[in-house]
Amino acid sequence: MTVASGAVDVDIWSVPLDGSLPDGAWAVLSDAERERARRMRPPAWQRDFVLSHYATREILARYTATDPAALEFRCGARGKPEAAGSVEFSLSHTGGLALLAVSAAEVGVDVELTRPAPPAEGLMARCLTAVEQAAVDTAGNDTTAAFLRYWTAKESYLKGLGIGLAEPLGNVEVHWEGHAKARIARGGATDKRWALQALEVGPHHVAAVAVNTPWPGITVPLRYRDFKSLC
Numbered sequence: 143m144t145v146a147s148g149a150v151d152v153d154i155w156s157v158p159l160d161g162s163l164p165d166g167a168w169a170v171l172s173d174a175e176r177e178r179a180r181r182m183r184p185p186a187w188q189r190d191f192v193l194s195h196y197a198t199r200e201i202l203a204r205y206t207a208t209d210p211a212a213l214e215f216r217c218g219a220r221g222k223p224e225a226a227g228s229v230e231f232s233l234s235h236t237g238g239l240a241l242l243a244v245s246a247a248e249v250g251v252d253v254e255l256t257r258p259a260p261p262a263e264g265l266m267a268r269c270l271t272a273v274e275q276a277a278v279d280t281a282g283n284d285t286t287a288a289f290l291r292y293w294t295a296k297e298s299y300l301k302g303l304g305i306g307l308a309e310p311l312g313n314v315e316v317h318w319e320g321h322a323k324a325r326i327a328r329g330g331a332t333d334k335r336w337a338l339q340a341l342e343v344g345p346h347h348v349a350a351v352a353v354n355t356p357w358p359g360i361t362v363p364l365r366y367r368d369f370k371s372l373c
């Protein structure tokens with residue numbers, strides 16, 4: 143399994159966060175990961191964290207021809223984990239599902255669990271611009287899904303940049319062009335370097351990926367993969 147240098151294709155790996163941990167999952171993690179995991183409560187969060195990091199190592203090891211336990215991660219200036227070598231990745235985990243995006247290009251991914259209650263007005267006002275709020279308001283019964291489409295698009299972009307939620311989501315504006323593709327602006331200026339796409343990850347989750355590409359406006363080729371196929 144390789145990632146072509148300079149390509150912007152993205153592999154989207156789904157990791158179902160269910161069932162018990164595979165034997166040896168803890169052993170693959172680094173001391174620091176095990177220490178973080180041990181502090182996690184409730185136990186389901188700990189299981190999700192260990193499984194997500196185990197899967198991340200097992201998957202990235204196949205791209206880098208490295209032993210999963212030997213993979214070393216650097217921490218970017220704003221906290222984004224980075225793997226050695228030419229592979230770029232981004233991890234997101236939420237109730238029931240983790241996604242790992244892998245590419246030769248800088249990448250960010252975010253997945254959120256859909257929920258029945260609409261977002262609180264204060265949250266909408268903080269995270270969405272006026273244009274985005276107006277679009278969500280017209281979504282009828284799908285207010286929550288519409289809100290999460292904006293949220294995941296913005297967070298995937300900020301994770302791609304390595305900033306994460308240290309920057310307010312309201313500083314980013316997303317313009318959906320049809321169902322799957324979006325343009326993005328940050329601080330009022332269009333950022334053409336990043337391609338933004340919605341992901342199809344089933345009825346219970348909303349997700350998006352952001353990819354740094356030299357070709358503005360392209361539709362990034364996505365390959366969906368299932369971690370269970372490796373087990």
Ligand SMILES: CC(C)(COP(=O)(O)OP(=O)(O)OC[C@H]1O[C@@H](n2cnc3c(N)ncnc32)[C@H](O)[C@@H]1OP(=O)(O)O)[C@@H](O)C(=O)NCCC(=O)NCCS
Pocket residue numbers: 191194220221222223232233234235236251252253300301302303304305306307308
């Ligand atoms: C990292 C952050 C984006 C996580 O958001 P989230 O929706 O809770 O979690 P997700 O599951 O989507 O992503 C988590 C993964 O993102 C990655 N990540 C961590 N920091 C990152 C950064 N600065 N940029 C990109 N990715 C990052 C890690 O792989 C992390 O996995 P881990 O926690 O299991 O190690 C967010 O917590 C953050 O930006 N924190 C730093 C800034 C901050 O403290 N802001 C104040 C709180 S609002």
